[in-house]
Each structure stands twice: as structure tokens, then as C-alpha cells.
Amino acid sequence: MKKVGIIGAGASGLMAAIEAAGEGAAVTLFEKKDRVGKKILVTGNGRCNFTNANLSKDHYYTDDDDFVERILSKFGNSELLMYFTGLGLLIREKNGYFYPSCDQASAVLDLLRQALTEKNVEVKTDSNVISVSTKNDAYVVTLENGDTYQFDAVIIATGGKAGLSPKETVNGYDILNKLNHKSTKLYPALTQIKCEGLNFKALSGVKSDCVLYLFADENLIMSQGGELLFTDSGISGIVSFQISHCVAEFLDNKKKVEVVLDLLPGIEEEKLKAFIVPKMLLHPNQTLEEFFVGIHNKKLNTEIIKRIGLKPSMKVSDVDKDTLLNAVLSLKEITVKAVDVNGFDKAQVTGGGILTGEVTDDLESKLHKNLFITGELLNVDGLCGGYNLQWAFSTGIIAGRAAGKQEDK
Ligand SMILES: Cc1cc2nc3c(=O)[nH]c(=O)nc-3n(C[C@H](O)[C@H](O)[C@H](O)COP(=O)(O)OP(=O)(O)OC[C@H]3O[C@@H](n4cnc5c(N)ncnc54)[C@H](O)[C@@H]3O)c2cc1C
The missing domain is CATH 3.50.50.60 (FAD/NAD(P)-binding domain)
Structure with missing residues (x-):
């Protein structure tokens, strides 16, 4: 036998x-x-x-x-x-x-x-x-x-x-x-990606539907849609797992690796503007923290407000209309730098x-x-x-x- x-x-x-x-x-x-x-x-x-x-x-x-x-x-x-x-x-x-x-x-x-x-x-x-x-x-x-x-x-x-x-x-x-x-x-593949460019510690645990765009040396390599999970050092969840092999290889080859996050996938810019502008007019006395409620996860809202140099306690009427509009639109295009992947x-x-x-x-x-x-x-x-x-x-x-x-x- x-x-x-x-x-x-x-x-x-x-x-x-x-x-x-x-x-x-x-x-x-x-x-x-x-x-x-x-x-x-x-x-x-x-x-x-x-x-x-x-x-x-x-x-x-x-x-x-x-x-x-x-x-x-x-x-x-x-x-x-x-x-x-x-x-x-x-x-x-x-x-x-x-x-x-x-x-x-x-x-x-x-x-x-x-x-x-x-x-x-x-x-x-x-x-x-x-x-x-x-x-x-x-x-x-x-x-x-x-x-x-x-x-x-x-x-x-x-x-x-x-x-x-x-x-x-x-x-x-x-x-x-x-x-x-x-x-x-x-x-290492199907793993978390360590990133810079956002206050990840503050966002840790936030989940969001997302489309990720992976760039290496400024060239678009691929995009992936799905659920993203922020960790205290970067991004995780299936959508980031899918690109992790590529990220690891590009980083190893000393390429500049960037990931653009669209955190409002399926909501077009025009639709977003048509929603935000009346909201500004209707609620001029709200604080920015209050104004952002209903747009995205609270932790993410706070981070976006801070990212453009504003304070959550400021009033909507105190902020330039375009600045506020751009802050909301930025949820569709946040660029972070990938620096490593988990082992x-x-x-x-x-x-x-x-x-x-x-x-x-x-x-x-x-x-x-x-x-x-x-x-x-x-x-x-x-x-x-x-x-x-x-x-x-x-x-x-x-x-x-x-x-x-x-x-x-
Ligand atoms: C947390 C986690 C979740 C996953 N979830 C999924 C999923 O849902 N769907 C999916 O498709 N894939 C999933 N995977 C991936 C999938 O499990 C692996 O790709 C698959 O198990 C690989 O099979 P394999 O037989 O090649 O190796 P393994 O399953 O790793 O088996 C290798 C075996 O060889 C033994 N071994 C190693 N060296 C020696 C040695 N020298 N002598 C004797 N024995 C040895 C090991 O102990 C092990 O038991 C997941 C992996 C992990 C870690």
C-alpha cells in the first residue's frame, strides 16, 4: 500500500x-x-x-x-x-x-x-x-x-x-x-494598516461605510468599498484588509502610499451641498458640534471640525459659509498616509x-x-x-x- x-x-x-x-x-x-x-x-x-x-x-x-x-x-x-x-x-x-x-x-x-x-x-x-x-x-x-x-x-x-x-x-x-x-x-496580508494624518486615537472604534482609494507614488492603484473601522493607529475592517497586501508591498518598495477615504459613499457632492446649505441657514445659532449631529459619527464630526482649525463650541453664524461647506465635503476625501501594516x-x-x-x-x-x-x-x-x-x-x-x-x- x-x-x-x-x-x-x-x-x-x-x-x-x-x-x-x-x-x-x-x-x-x-x-x-x-x-x-x-x-x-x-x-x-x-x-x-x-x-x-x-x-x-x-x-x-x-x-x-x-x-x-x-x-x-x-x-x-x-x-x-x-x-x-x-x-x-x-x-x-x-x-x-x-x-x-x-x-x-x-x-x-x-x-x-x-x-x-x-x-x-x-x-x-x-x-x-x-x-x-x-x-x-x-x-x-x-x-x-x-x-x-x-x-x-x-x-x-x-x-x-x-x-x-x-x-x-x-x-x-x-x-x-x-x-x-x-x-x-x-x-502580512488581510491586516490593519497603520496611518498618519488623522487623530486616530480619538477616532478609535468608529465604524463607517467607506470607499478607499489606494495611491502609490500619486498613481491610483485600486479602490475598495465596505465597512471601515478606525483603530488607534490607523484603519482596519474588511475594506482596509483588502488593500493591505498591496500596501505592505508598496511600502517595502519604498513607495509613497496614500489612502483617500470617502466616508460618505453614495452621497454625491451636489446632494451634500443641497443638504448643508439650508441646514446652515436654518440653524445659525447652533454650535458646530450641534450642527454636525446627523451628518456622521460624533467622534468623526469633532475631528473634522478640529482638522479645519475650528472649535466645536463656535457658532455656525461665526464661520464662513464656504469653510463650513468644505468641512462637510471633506468627509468625501480625507487623505491619510500609510506608514506600516500590522505584523x-x-x-x-x-x-x-x-x-x-x-x-x-x-x-x-x-x-x-x-x-x-x-x-x-x-x-x-x-x-x-x-x-x-x-x-x-x-x-x-x-x-x-x-x-x-x-x-x-
Ligand atoms: C483569524 C483568521 C481568520 C480567518 N478567516 C478566514 C475566513 O473566514 N475565510 C477564509 O477563506 N480564510 C480565512 N482565514 C485564512 C485561512 O484560515 C487560511 O488561509 C487557511 O487556513 C490556510 O490553510 P493552510 O492549510 O494552507 O494552512 P493552515 O490552516 O495555517 O494550516 C497549517 C497547519 O500546519 C501546522 N504546521 C505548521 N508547521 C508545521 C510543522 N513543521 N510540522 C507539523 N505541523 C505544522 C500548523 O500548526 C497548522 O495546523 C483566516 C485566518 C485567520 C488567521
Whole structure:
């Protein structure tokens, strides 16, 4: 019977193990933590947003869009929905985002664990793999405690650096680098952006619908709409997560990175003027603090008033009409400077990774037969919205089937 070793029991490793065993292989799954699939439990704020109806290559950062498309056309959104339904998961959709209907990520993990048991996968937790080496036509997997195991095929599914504390060593890239695989530079992605240009401490906790425009060296790179959350050092929330990979890369390349915030999206300038001018005429005796009530969040109103050099206690009639109008209009165009992104420990995914050109469409290494690479380790990272778990599950399934199927020696 063919022996397959899988390093890492995260989303992609669990899938790979189930599928390789389904092909009739004897599978051993190594996990350095005390339990398998711990990260799945925290995904989607504990609800596990595992795929998206709008799945396409356009939702990923990668060195090869076509590769992503080919993988997703082999095993995409509808295949994953069918797969989980087959495992026994009742699924619900909200605005194109898919979750377990019970809203519990643990349900996804429990079903995967049940499948592991049914398929007789040997699970070894507390087993930190420190190296994978070739020996004739086989692979030797060495654990931190010195134990060694020999396999006909190995799947490296260790995930990236996201979510790891700076103290934790990451072996996936090291293991693969020692086997001559190359990785791009790595960046924290889907994370908060540290900014300058607003009193962020005063705004911390404020949420707003927003459209963000990302500029690098004065050139518009992209825009994203969604909910923004101000933190005491910058911006967070899904809308800023979506641009964080780009921000990290541009900053690393010493570009000037600016983000323009439209905090009144969908309300055109003319409409805003038509609202503000009569409001000024109707309430000349209001303080600016009172006047701004009903326009935006109170903390943001105060900050905008201060930003243009006025005091919240001043009266509307004491302020020049254009100054006041511009203050309100400025909510549609606040420019802040991005200076950093949060580290890997606070990121949801790793940007960059093993070059996709080094694996086949079965995720098999082009350098080493019967060696497979899955999930976040590869230079493919998705936007928020279920794209990363879909990638992990797709690659795990494809690699598991290919690794398990190959002929016995
Ligand atoms: C807070 C948070 C929320 C997220 N929410 C979502 C979401 O809602 N939707 C979405 O699509 N994506 C989400 N993601 C991203 C998604 O979880 C990952 O992209 C995905 O889990 C990657 O799967 P993977 O199998 O490549 O790696 P991982 O899931 O990271 O699994 C790797 C496994 O390998 C183990 N391991 C590592 N090194 C070794 C070693 N040397 N020996 C043995 N074991 C090892 C690790 O302990 C881990 O269990 C979220 C991520 C985070 C951090």
C-alpha cells in the first residue's frame, strides 16, 4: 500500500489526508499543535466563511492568474459546496458568502475529523516536522523529537506565517527551500494598516461605510468599498484588509502610499451641498458640534471640525459659509498616509510564497516527484470573503487525490 505523509493539519492538510486515504493510500498526518485544524475554529469570527459565490482568479494576489484559474476550475465553489454537503454540512449563503448554517466553524472541523477517522488516517499531533529529505525514491520526514518516518509521497501543508507569533518558527518555507524550492518575499496580508494624518486615537472604534482609494507614488492603484473601522493607529475592517497586501508591498518598495477615504459613499457632492446649505441657514445659532449631529459619527464630526482649525463650541453664524461647506465635503476625501501594516501575528494570511511555476496543476513539485505543496504556502493569497479557505481546500483535495493515486512501488 502506498504511504503518504502530510505535514500540517490545517484546512489544506486535512482535506489532502481525507482524499489521499480515499484513494487507498496509508496516510499519516503530522500536526505540531496538540489538536488538528485549530485555525479553522477562528475563521470568519468563529463562523467559517469557507467560500464565495463570486469565486474567480480576480480575487487573488499571485504570480500566475492562469494557474489560479486552472486550479479553481478543477475544484471550485460548486464542487466545495457539494463536498461539504456530502460530509453532512447544512450550508447557508449571505450576499455570496458561504457559512455553515449553524454559524459554528467547529462544525466544519468536526465533520473533517469524522472523515479522517472514517478513512483511517493516522493523526500525529504534537509532532513538529523539522525536515523532509529525499532518500532514493522515498521521502524521510524528521520530527523535532528525532523520530523519522519514510513515505512514498509527501504533502507539505504547513500554511504560511499569518497568525504566528514572532517567536514561532515556520518550517514550511525552510523545508521547501532546503529542497531547492524558491519563495517570493513574504508580506502580512488581510491586516490593519497603520496611518498618519488623522487623530486616530480619538477616532478609535468608529465604524463607517467607506470607499478607499489606494495611491502609490500619486498613481491610483485600486479602490475598495465596505465597512471601515478606525483603530488607534490607523484603519482596519474588511475594506482596509483588502488593500493591505498591496500596501505592505508598496511600502517595502519604498513607495509613497496614500489612502483617500470617502466616508460618505453614495452621497454625491451636489446632494451634500443641497443638504448643508439650508441646514446652515436654518440653524445659525447652533454650535458646530450641534450642527454636525446627523451628518456622521460624533467622534468623526469633532475631528473634522478640529482638522479645519475650528472649535466645536463656535457658532455656525461665526464661520464662513464656504469653510463650513468644505468641512462637510471633506468627509468625501480625507487623505491619510500609510506608514506600516500590522505584523504576521495579526495578519489573516501570508502574501507571497512558493512560486506557483514550481508546481504542476496537481500541486506536485516540478523539482521532486511525489512531493506536493498546498494552501497558503504557495504564492496565492485571496481577498476577504472565503477565498483563502477555498484555496486551501481546493489545493488540498487536488494534491491529496494525486498523491494517493500514484502507483505502488
Ligand atoms: C483569524 C483568521 C481568520 C480567518 N478567516 C478566514 C475566513 O473566514 N475565510 C477564509 O477563506 N480564510 C480565512 N482565514 C485564512 C485561512 O484560515 C487560511 O488561509 C487557511 O487556513 C490556510 O490553510 P493552510 O492549510 O494552507 O494552512 P493552515 O490552516 O495555517 O494550516 C497549517 C497547519 O500546519 C501546522 N504546521 C505548521 N508547521 C508545521 C510543522 N513543521 N510540522 C507539523 N505541523 C505544522 C500548523 O500548526 C497548522 O495546523 C483566516 C485566518 C485567520 C488567521
